Amino acid sequence: MDISTINQFTDRFGNYVDSAVHFGVKLLTAILILIIGLWLAGKLTKSFKKIMIARKVEPSLLSFLSSLISIILKILVIIIVLTTVGIEMTSIIAILGAASLAIGMALSGTMQNFAGGVVILLFKPFKVGDFIETQSGFSGTVQDIYIFTTRIKTIDNKTVYLPNGTLSNGVITNSNQEGIRRVDCIIGISYGNDVDKAREVILNLLNNDKRVHQNPAPAIFLSDLADSSVKILVRFWTNSEHILPLQYDLNEKVYTEFDKHGLTFPFPQMDVHLDSGQLKN
Secondary structure (H helix, E strand, O other): OOHHHHHHHHHHHHHHHHHHHHHHHHHHHHHHHHHHHHHHHHHHHHHHHHHHHHOOOOHHHHHHHHHHHHHHHHHHHHHHHHHHHOOOHHHHHHHHHHHHHHHHHHOHHHHHHHHHHHHHHHHOOOOOOOEEEEOOOOEEEEEEEOOOEEEEEOOOOOEEEEEHHHHHHOOEEEOOOOOEEEEEEEEEEOOOOOHHHHHHHHHHHHHOOOOEOOOOOOEEEEEEEOOOOEEEEEEEEEEHHHHHHHHHHHHHHHHHHHHHOOOOOOOOOOOOOOOHHHHHO
16 A cells, blocks of 8 residues: 555545534534523523513413414524534425425314414404303313414313314304303292292392392293293393302202292192093993
8 A cells, every 4th residue: 555545545534534523513513502592492482471471462362472482483493403514594495395295284184273273363252261162062261272272171170172273163152252141040830829929039039139230130931831830931141250150049049938938849740530430330
């Protein structure tokens, strides 16, 4: 082996070493950028959230924007890391374009959920704190509205995550949007009871409860003459959050007050008529 060959080998080996060292420095720098970048992204997201809270931004918009900002910052960190390693921006854009197409086709439902989240925030069929009932049968109080899902808490304290796409395209019943609601209750009394007395007792209970609105005033009607009972329709208005407690209290008070005034509740009964002539035979 002559000296020129040895020199060429040495030069190539030196170049490989330099390239490895250079790449190692880039890789170490990229790892540091990734760690510090993700940490900064978390800090910036928290700072953004605090600023929005200080400006009293609506909670539903706050959770959505916080999630969106967090994702955007993390994507920027990843792009900077790839650029630091040595991948050119044009290559990154091409990769992102191809990946976006593939991901878009594979996750079309997820993109629909994102669009649904935007629609919910723009048109506001509900907001954080509202009690909603969905077409899929779930009901509960809205806790957070994220980019792809909405989190609700049911009456029995279960957490349910609902896809925004389904929510934006389905039927939603919002129990809090109007503030007040009409309540219709049916109370049955036995045949032979004084209907006017029953109406007086129920009306007195409603008028003495501050949760019941007096404008419009409560109304009581004889709604139906059923097989075993006389049905009285009780109709009144109250705030949305008072509906269930008020109904429970009214049932208990009616049960107690009816007994005091000699009013009775019906029970299934059947009248049997016997033909005396057939009995003699």
